[in-house]
Every structure is written in structure tokens, then in C-alpha cells.
Amino acid sequence: MAAAALLGGMAFANSGLGAAHGIGMAVGIAYHVPHGEACGILLPHVMKLNQKKAEERMAKIGEALTGRRFAKPEEGAQAAVDFILELNAHMEIKPDFKHLGIPREDIEKLAKASYGTSMSSNPVQLEMDEMIEYISEIV
Numbered sequence: 630m631a632a633a634a635l636l637g638g639m640a641f642a643n644s645g646l647g648a649a650h651g652i653g654m655a656v657g658i659a660y661h662v663p664h665g666e667a668c669g670i671l672l673p674h675v676m677k678l679n680q681k682k683a684e685e686r687m688a689k690i691g692e693a694l695t696g697r698r699f700a701k702p703e704e705g706a707q708a709a710v711d712f713i714l715e716l717n718a719h720m721e722i723k724p725d726f727k728h729l730g731i732p733r734e735d736i737e738k739l740a741k742a743s744y745g746t747s748m749s750s751n752p753v754q755l756e757m758d759e760m761i762e763y764i765s766e767i768v
């Protein structure tokens with residue numbers, strides 16, 4: 630776990646964070662979800678969000694995670710998403726935050742709290758109305 634935390638820190642120190650971290654912080658703080666769990670729940674959702682915009686980079690991730698080569702970048706990017714979905718299922722990471730019973734009226738507050746330096750380095754930028762809609766699907 631310490632080695633994974635070190636590698637994770639080295640990675641995000643160079644790349645910036647992203648929507649999983651930004652939304653994860655907002656949900657975690659408001660509903661006392663451990664940060665790693667919140668980010669784990671969000672990761673496949675955010676990968677899907679970024680899939681088209683970051684297809685080439687995600688294809689490399691798909692190849693690294695699966696040890697396979699893919700003829701098309703979209704196949705590699707999808708393999709990355711599928712790998713994380715399977716990993717989450719194996720670790721019994723919940724598929725979303727529905728179990729928290731977050732009131733609908735809290736979603737705008739969560740959306741506002743999701744912006745910041747994390748979101749600025751996400752490949753896909755969401756306007757506030759898009760963020761509200763996006764978060765509504767996950768919480």
C-alpha cells in the first residue's frame with residue numbers, strides 16, 4: 630500500500646489530478662466517505678467522461694493494465710475502463726454513491742465544491758449545469 634501511495638503521489642505530482650479527485654473531495658467531506666473509496670467509486674465514471682477526449686492516453690493505460698495490444702485506440706481506452714470496473718467489483722467498491730441517500734437539493738452544493746485545481750487538469754471541462762447533471766447520475 631505504501632508503494633502504491635508513493636507511485637500515486639509521483640504520478641499526480643506530474644500530471645495534476647482530475648474530476649475523480651475533485652468530486653471525491655466534495656462528496657467525501659460532506660458525507661464522510663474515505664477519500665480513497667470516493668475516488669475509487671468515481672474513477673470509472675470519470676474515465677468514461679474523459680474517454681473520447683483522452684482516448685490515445687487511455688489506450689496506453691488499457692494496454693499497460695491488460696498487457697494486451699489493441700488495434701484501435703478506442704478499444705484500448707475501453708479496456709482501461711473495463712479493467713477498473715472489474716477491479717472495483719473485485720474489491721467490492723460500490724458502483725456509485727446512491728447508498729448514501731444524498732438529497733437532490735445537495736447536488737448543486739456538491740457540484741460547486743468539486744471545482745478547483747483538481748478539476749482544472751481534467752481532460753474534459755464541465756460547465757456548472759453539466760457538472761450538476763453529471764453528479765446527479767452518480768450520487
Ligand SMILES: [Fe+2]
Nearest residue numbers: 646650664668
Ligand atoms: Fe485524491
